[in-house]
Amino acid sequence: MNKMMALLSVFNLLMLGIFAQTSNRFAVKSGHIEYKLTGNITGIKSVWFNDYGYNSYEETKVKRVTIMLGVKSESTEHKLVIITGTEVYHIDLLDKTGTKMKNEFYDLNQQLISQMTEDERKEMGKNLLNSMGGNLVGTEMILGKTCDIVEVMGTKSWIYEGITLKSQGKVLGIEANEIAVKFEENILIPPGKFKPPKGIVIEDLTQITHDLMTGTYDENGEYIGNELKNGNDEEMDVVAVSYPFEDFKKVVLAFNPVGYSRGMILNQEGQHFALYMKGMNQMVTVVATSMENVDSQENEFSGFEEFTHLGRTMRYGLLEEDGTTTNALLIKYNNHDMYIILMALPANDKNTLLNWADELDF
Numbered sequence: 001m002n003k004m005m006a007l008l009s010v011f012n013l014l015m016l017g018i019f020a021q022t023s024n025r026f027a028v029k030s031g032h033i034e035y036k037l038t039g040n041i042t043g044i045k046s047v048w049f050n051d052y053g054y055n056s057y058e059e060t061k062v063k064r065v066t067i068m069l070g071v072k073s074e075s076t077e078h079k080l081v082i083i084t085g086t087e088v089y090h091i092d093l094l095d096k097t098g099t100k101m102k103n104e105f106y107d108l109n110q111q112l113i114s115q116m117t118e119d120e121r122k123e124m125g126k127n128l129l130n131s132m133g134g135n136l137v138g139t140e141m142i143l144g145k146t147c148d149i150v151e152v153m154g155t156k157s158w159i160y161e162g163i164t165l166k167s168q169g170k171v172l173g174i175e176a177n178e179i180a181v182k183f184e185e186n187i188l189i190p191p192g193k194f195k196p197p198k199g200i201v202i203e204d205l206t207q208i209t210h211d212l213m214t215g216t217y218d219e220n221g222e223y224i225g226n227e228l229k230n231g232n233d234e235e236m237d238v239v240a241v242s243y244p245f246e247d248f249k250k251v252v253l254a255f256n257p258v259g260y261s262r263g264m265i266l267n268q269e270g271q272h273f274a275l276y277m278k279g280m281n282q283m284v285t286v287v288a289t290s291m292e293n294v295d296s297q298e299n300e301f302s303g304f305e306e307f308t309h310l311g312r313t314m315r316y317g318l319l320e321e322d323g324t325t326t327n328a329l330l331i332k333y334n335n336h337d338m339y340i341i342l343m344a345l346p347a348n349d350k351n352t353l354l355n356w357a358d359e360l361d362f
Helices: 003-018 106-115 118-131 206-213 245-253 291-295 350-359
Strands: 031-039 041-050 055-068 071-084 087-092 097-102 135-142 145-152 155-160 163-171 174-185 201-204 215-217 223-226 261-268 271-278 282-290 305-309 312-321 324-333 338-345
Touching: 031 163, 097 206, 135 155, 145 163, 245 261, 245 271, 282 291, 291 338, 312 350, 324 350, 338 350
Parallel strands: 097 201
Antiparallel strands: 031 041, 031 174, 041 055, 055 071, 071 087, 087 097, 135 145, 145 155, 155 163, 163 174, 215 223, 261 271, 271 282, 282 338, 305 312, 312 324, 324 338
16 A cells, blocks of 8 residues: 555544544543443443543443353453553453553544534534434433433433443343442542552553554455555655645635534644544545655556646546545645645545635635
């Protein structure tokens, strides 16, 4: 895969990860919740968090019952998950072992949230819910808190200020229910609560998970290497664009493709990106990249139609990667030594991309 497509693939992976979480996970500053678990998994779960979920501690003590081919089996688990902003620990308190890894999406996620208004965040949440086939079906009081009832992917959840106080689900015959029996809101939690307990052997998986998340896989799903490295394990040379990021932000903030919500604007690997979404399966991306990055990958764009539109040289065509087709419009800006690349997923029509290009004033 060439370096431009590799960079775009990594960007797409990162943005999907970002939209799976938020920097402020909850709208409550701190809290302590005790849950009762029933169904095929029985037991208790205890959760502590502060700084709106920046730090969290989740401990579960459960008995798990499964039936496979008529054979019943039981297992006991005592596990702990600690999140401290950029670090995530998964700990087995029975065998005293655990793993540590970095939250790959935290820094980008912070950029995303800081750029969005409260209304934009709510709109993004609605889009995500709709894209997963979810529905808001009503409200109900749990422990004196008014919760939104959300149904999505076979599970019903009662959510208060981003916190799930009750859930019910049955998937592939496995029933899992939980309900909060105690909720202390906005309390003082000692900082030491979010440190791993002593006596645990921790394996650091940070580098391994980073390589896997930014890597490529063959047709059988086997990992074959990092996207941003060449055969000699050297970093691929992506040239940084000289166009100022602040100027890029001003232009894309004024760009509003109809029906899409602005997701994020960021600089990554020396390139500028802006994302607009319609649910989770329709995306428009604006990329500012150095002319050298595009010109050095001439073979990738050799089948593109080249033409002049409003006095500017452009190229239009389709890009295919892993069975996904995206269409792209490359707009040449000689005065800034850059290309603006407009991409739509799924592929849109050429005239739509041209109309969008007319709205961008670089």
